[in-house]
Each structure stands twice: as C-alpha cells, then as structure tokens.
Amino acid sequence: MRIYLAPMEGVVDHHLRKIYADIGGIDLCVTEFIRVTHTRLPEKMFRRYCPEMSDPLPIPVRVQLLGSDPEMLAINAYAAARYGAPGIDLNFGCPAKTVNKNRGGACLLNEPELLFEIARQVRQAVPNSIPVTAKIRLGYESRTRYVENALALAEGGIAELVVHGRSKTDGYRPPAYWNCIGEIRERLAIPVIANGEIWTVDDYRRCREESGCDHVMLGRGLLSCPDLALAIRADQAGEAYQPMTWPHIAELLLKFQRETTDSYPLQFCGNRLKQWLMYLQRQYPQAHTLFETIKKSRDPHIIESAVRDARDLACAA
Ligand SMILES: Cc1cc2nc3c(=O)[nH]c(=O)nc-3n(C[C@H](O)[C@H](O)[C@H](O)COP(=O)(O)O)c2cc1C
Incomplete structure (x- = not known):
C-alpha cells in the first residue's frame, strides 16, 4: 500500500511537505503545478517550486508540469530531471477557468491523442531512471472517455496514473466515483492510484473496496487530519491508534x-x-x-x- 500527499496549489509548498514528511505515513509528494507555455523555464523557477531537488526529503517529490505543447513539456521535463527531480508528473486535472482557457489541465481530457503525444514526448526526453506519471480526472464536461484517456497515457509510457474520481464539471462536489477508478485499474497494467474524497480511515476502506486500488493519494483529508495516513496504516496493520492532539x-x-x-x-x-x-x-x-x-x-x-x-x-x- 502506498499513500501519496496530493499536490495542492496555494497550500502545499515545500514547508508543508516537510511538515507532513516528518509526521509520517506518506510515501511521496508532488509539487504545485508549474505552468509550461512556449518557453524553457528558468532553473530558479524549478528550484522555487521544488527546493527538495537540492535539499531532498526522505521521500521523493515529483515535479508537476501543466501544459498542452508536447515539445515544450518535454524540454522542461528534461530540464527538471537534469536539476534533480526524482520524477515528473503531468497534470490533466486542473479545473481552473484561466488554465483551461489556455488549453491546460482538465480540458485536455477531450483530446486523448494529445495526451498520448505529451506522455510519449516527455517519456522520451527524460532519462529512463526518472518515472513520468500523470494525474487525471474522469473527464471534462462529463465522466466519459476516462478509460480511453488512461490507455492513451499508458501507451505513451507513463509509469503510474493517479485518478481523481470526478469530472471537471463535478468540481469538488461529493461523491468521488471510486468505481470508475476501478474500471481504469482493470484495464491498465501500470499502478493506478485512487484519489478523491478520502477523509477518514473508513473512506479509505470503502475506496479500496470500490476501486480495487491499494494505493491512494490524499488531499484535503490530510489537510484536515494531518495524521490520516498514519491512522490508515495502523488500521491496516490491526493496531490501535492515538490521533494527533x-x-x-x-x-x-x-x-x-x-x-x-x-x-x-x-x-x-x-x-x-x-x-x-x-x-x-x-x-x-x-x-x-x-x-x-x-x-x-x-x-x-x-x-x-x-x-x-x-x-x-x-x-x-
Ligand atoms: C486548494 C487545492 C489546490 C489543488 N492544486 C492541485 C495542483 O496543483 N495539481 C493537481 O494535480 N491537483 C491539484 N488539486 C487537486 C488535488 O490534488 C486532489 O486531486 C483533489 O483535491 C481531490 O482529492 P481530495 O478529495 O483528497 O482532496 C488541488 C486541490 C485543492 C483543494
């Protein structure tokens, strides 16, 4: 079982990642998204979003890129890897209007061929030892084409897929459709990490049952309950747990x-x-x-x- 801390723009920076890594129970973090447009970003930008490239935590911190131009994403992914990123994550889930208007984030879920091309070019640009991963929602306007999108990314060469179990239109409204994540998991040979609406140990159990995924990414649940990952692990091990005070x-x-x-x-x-x-x-x-x-x-x-x-x-x- 792996538990990841979700990227959360405007909240989870390197200071908070360090705090959560110290609390424990999480295996990996992802940076806030770095927007890639038509330029090669300066080194200081990567270092600002991910100071862990030179001052690492005991757990890896993947650098998350958001954009729609496969070549520019590949160029910047290569740069991030050269500066020391232990993994590159591609964001196809951001629902923000300004981001989607500029053809980034969740709106790309209507273009599986482009997802494939982005994954392929980024994978090709980055050394084999560095995993390239992706994070998607279940769709843009509606919960459709998610299996198609997931297969396109896997074919493009990603090593792992995080699925936030909602469409862009669903926003952050409960529920998260863990059963749809399960459909993706059944079709992919790579690990699928379930994400969305896990606030308690009980939610984790139900998500695992409905999605069939052992691995989860926790966002707001970890913010509200900083030791949720520890509580989940204790529960899985059948141990008693004293919540943080x-x-x-x-x-x-x-x-x-x-x-x-x-x-x-x-x-x-x-x-x-x-x-x-x-x-x-x-x-x-x-x-x-x-x-x-x-x-x-x-x-x-x-x-x-x-x-x-x-x-x-x-x-x-
Ligand atoms: C304030 C906030 C900022 C977010 N920023 C990002 C981001 O930069 N990249 C990303 O992939 N997802 C981002 N997300 C989505 C979360 O990573 C996660 O997919 C979502 O919150 C659902 O998981 P949860 O129900 O466990 O919170 C953000 C979510 C929130 C609430």
Whole structure:
C-alpha cells in the first residue's frame, strides 16, 4: 500500500511537505503545478517550486508540469530531471477557468491523442531512471472517455496514473466515483492510484473496496487530519491508534506561519496558513477559533502572535 500527499496549489509548498514528511505515513509528494507555455523555464523557477531537488526529503517529490505543447513539456521535463527531480508528473486535472482557457489541465481530457503525444514526448526526453506519471480526472464536461484517456497515457509510457474520481464539471462536489477508478485499474497494467474524497480511515476502506486500488493519494483529508495516513496504516496493520492532539498541531501551525512569512511577498502573508486552517476546522474546533481571529489580517506580527497565543493556550490546557 502506498499513500501519496496530493499536490495542492496555494497550500502545499515545500514547508508543508516537510511538515507532513516528518509526521509520517506518506510515501511521496508532488509539487504545485508549474505552468509550461512556449518557453524553457528558468532553473530558479524549478528550484522555487521544488527546493527538495537540492535539499531532498526522505521521500521523493515529483515535479508537476501543466501544459498542452508536447515539445515544450518535454524540454522542461528534461530540464527538471537534469536539476534533480526524482520524477515528473503531468497534470490533466486542473479545473481552473484561466488554465483551461489556455488549453491546460482538465480540458485536455477531450483530446486523448494529445495526451498520448505529451506522455510519449516527455517519456522520451527524460532519462529512463526518472518515472513520468500523470494525474487525471474522469473527464471534462462529463465522466466519459476516462478509460480511453488512461490507455492513451499508458501507451505513451507513463509509469503510474493517479485518478481523481470526478469530472471537471463535478468540481469538488461529493461523491468521488471510486468505481470508475476501478474500471481504469482493470484495464491498465501500470499502478493506478485512487484519489478523491478520502477523509477518514473508513473512506479509505470503502475506496479500496470500490476501486480495487491499494494505493491512494490524499488531499484535503490530510489537510484536515494531518495524521490520516498514519491512522490508515495502523488500521491496516490491526493496531490501535492515538490521533494527533491539538497542541502538536498548533506547534506545526506556528512553524508553518513563520516559514511561509519569510518565503512569500508580504501581501500574501497568512494565505497558506488560512487555507490549511479551513480544512483543519473539520477535525479541530480550535482551528476554527484561530481562523476567525486571523481571517481578515495580512500583518505578519498579528498573525504570528495569534498563532503563538493559540499554541500557548493549547499547551497550557
Ligand atoms: C486548494 C487545492 C489546490 C489543488 N492544486 C492541485 C495542483 O496543483 N495539481 C493537481 O494535480 N491537483 C491539484 N488539486 C487537486 C488535488 O490534488 C486532489 O486531486 C483533489 O483535491 C481531490 O482529492 P481530495 O478529495 O483528497 O482532496 C488541488 C486541490 C485543492 C483543494
């Protein structure tokens, strides 16, 4: 069984990947998507999205590329591999309007021939030792052609496929159609990783049953419950599990806020922390209180001191 941390643009950067790698239970991460258009991207861009290329975590971090031009994707995938990416992931799931309008992400799910060509050219450009993988949804307007798309990518040479069990039109609305992921798994010889709507250990069990996939990618579920992967593993091993406590999480929030403040322009201060808190509220009521306290602030001192207070209060309790 493998468990991956899902790429989540605007939240999961290298600071959060390090925090999650330290918590444990996950086998692999993927960067936020890097948009490829008509240029060869500068080295510093790859290093900004994936500092782990020079300062690796104990688990691999694949570099995710998003675009529609097979040749430019291949050129940039080759560059990423040369800078030290341990894997290249191709994004065919992004639902964002601006991305789709520019022929990227999920809209390519209407063009299986193009998916094949992108996979083929990227595979050819990257050394054999570096896996090329892809992440898809079940379709663009509707849940159709997903087996065709998956087969096209596999034929193009990808090593693994992550399937988010919804169409672009489904957005993030439950349910995720794990049974459709199962249809893909039955037709592919490469590993298929199920993704979508796994929030609890029970969800993992049901997803596994419906999709037949042992391997999963967890997104918002891991944000709301940072030790979900550990809980799933304990359950699979038949062991008891003690969930992470709020004081531990509050400490991690403080660390994350300090690190992100130093890494991004001030006008974005607190954005990533707030996103994480939004999901943590599902599991931890204290996260809701903290979110409400800082939601309108962009001031690094105010935000940090609110998080510090929350941490101190949690530790004193
Ligand atoms: C805020 C946010 C940002 C995301 N960014 C990316 C991204 O950069 N690349 C990608 O392939 N998927 C991205 N996704 C999709 C997730 O990786 C995942 O497929 C989706 O959230 C479903 O899984 P979940 O139900 O476990 O969250 C994003 C999702 C969210 C909520």
